[in-house]
Amino acid sequence: MLKPVRVLLDECLPKKLKREFHDCSVVMVQEMGWAGKKNGELMQVARGQFDIFVTSDQNLRYQQNLAYSEVGVIVLVALSNRIEALRPLIPKTNEVLQRIEPGEVIEIGADP
Secondary structure, eight states, X not given: OOOOEEEEEOTTXXXXXXXXXXXXXXXXXXXXXXXXXXXXXXXXXHTTTOSEEEEOOTTHHHHSOOTXXXXXXXXXXXXXXXXXXXXXXXXXXXXXXTTOOTTOEEEEEOOO
């Protein structure tokens, strides 16, 4: 049996979003005591503890060299960070969780 994917949700995302993920272990940045950490530091402390970092920060890939990171990054692209705007992105996000590679960045947005 596969071990569950360990997901870290960025503090910019609503806590209710945790309930939308399936077949994985999901923790908020705040629950880890990492609130307020800058992205570079956050990616460092997440190494080894999490497989995937989910955020809505579209600038992350330009601010950090993620190619050698041990953590895959999923960027949710929506009109807002409200749960209602993000919820339609979750089915595709759950699919991507199963195939994203360490250091890979995948943006998920609403289909036109």
